Amino acid sequence: MAVIEQLTQDFLRTKKLPHIWCPGCGNGIVTAALVRAIERADFDQKDVVIVSGIGCSSRAAGYLNFNTLHTTHGRALAFATGLKMARPELKLFVIMGDGDCSAIGGNHFIHSARRNIDLNAVIVNNHIYGMTGGQHSPLTPVGKKATTAPRGTLEREFDLLKLARGAGATFGARGIAAQPRQLEQLIARAAKHKGFSVVEALSPCPIAYGRRNKLGGAVEMLREMKDSSISVEKASSMDTSELEDKTLTGVLFSEEAPEFSEEYHKSINKENA
């Protein structure tokens, strides 16, 4: 059996397909990259847990054949923190959307980063609340339109990876749905990283975001995504003027720091020794 068929059989709940996502949505691409990354990381299937919040991308959990936990809006990281502290040997991937993670879940995001707890956050950023029909999120670029910002949002957006790094995360990477292989490698590296890791996956939402902002269909949006991004390696030899309006992809930071669940269990074992 070809590798991809084997992966599909093992890691996807094929009986739960077709998925609920709209035509042209990038969630399937990101989910597939995640599945290949788990394979690449070579974890035991029974040790892998997928935790997700509420929103379009969080529905991915239901399609993945692991222990899967579909939580409440914004709270995926808080549920995951409890589970990881209870069972540090488990490998947790936490799928969130941009609104889920950075608005209602913002507090849990910065504190997961501060603790440097070994969770792999995968944030599918489509710049919009898709499931509720297109409201602006903290990651909607300033000026872009949404149902709740019909004249274009005046609010400035977060740079999610700068936020994560500032709060203490020790691994941050950005990938795009237009380059799924790179995205897969980034998630696999995040999975192997000990500490709180953040992978931001830019993903097109032609229905609730692209249409309203005249960005074309899925193909145009993916093309634009590719054209406007540049890898950190290439960017390192370019002037800042050349990098204006470019989105950096690749591993933006990776450093070592004590990991919280390990430190906690080490500390209580020492006390009890």
Add this chain to the structure above:
Amino acid sequence: MPESKPVLMQGNEACAVGAIHAGVRFYAGYPITPSTEVAEQMAARLPDVGGVFIQMEDEIAGMAAVIGASIGGLRAITATSGPGFSLKQENFGYAIMAEIPCVVVNVQRMGPSTGVPTAPAQGDMMQARWGTHGDHPVIAFSPASVYETYYLTIAAVNLSQKLRQPVLIMLDEVIGHMREKVSIPETGKLMVEKSSSNVPSDWKPYDEKGLTPLVPFGFGHYYHVTGLFHDQYGFPTGDPLQVERSLDRIHDKLKKYRDEIMFTNYIGHKEPRVAIVTYGCTVRSARAVVKKAYWQNRLPVGLLSLQTVWPFPDKEIEALAEQVDVIIVPEMNMGQIVGEVERYARGKAEVVPLNRYDGEMINPDQISEEVGRWLS
């Protein structure tokens, strides 16, 4: 069971000790008066038994982390008070829906809003019942002493595990902070068996045939947990038949195990004319009244104290109403449980509220005065 020497212990501490004796190995929460001692005790004691204590970034996260830990197989508890109880409601409902065991302690203080944080009240009794959205079942205990706090915490943990249902312990500031002499066993009397991953191969997390134990994550049973209505494998469904069956399922288990959930206690005259029905710290004042009226003066007075407030002891109230002329319901709120008493008295007895909401306890004299009015 060897009893330890009597110790002077606070209600909040007895709650922590009871939890640990019942096998709780995980606490997540956020500091709030007057419940903070539960967290402090757990922070001090859990590491000694290899357990996990974590102070979360907010109340919501405390509730979420407890559910996460429980899915991982650890018995888990959190404690809070008024404002924090409000914040925990959404995830509390999640635990009911997903049938994840956990215990939530609310040491009630004077509200609404920030209220009087250091003053006692019993104002969250209806929030305990209906605080989270949707039509859900609730189990809530209300201890009236430090020792009762200890054993009801153990009962809460065990029931929660058995029924896969979150259980509330509705303490109040009086019981939480009061110190009493108690003799508690060195280890728990009421321990139930550890959760196990050894289940039949056809195990289903939400088996339509009835309750199944929760197999923690990480043992090769790849099921789904969600707050959406779900089928017996945990997968989302919008099918009206399955939705209805799913809602019946979480309600029916409380009906089926009613006898194991329902704790009430009657003291006083065998044929009372006047009964007092109350719960929590107010039981103490009512007990003083019965002591004087019945034990000393043989007056036809009795007290039904409710250790279990939710599900409401409907049959017990029905039976009592058959016997008496009047049921007096003292509560440190503007009248919450009295409405339920009235509902199940079904007009067979007069039901009289007795309320105090100034942040002070209802004293025996107040109750005595009302009792006297009905005896004369």
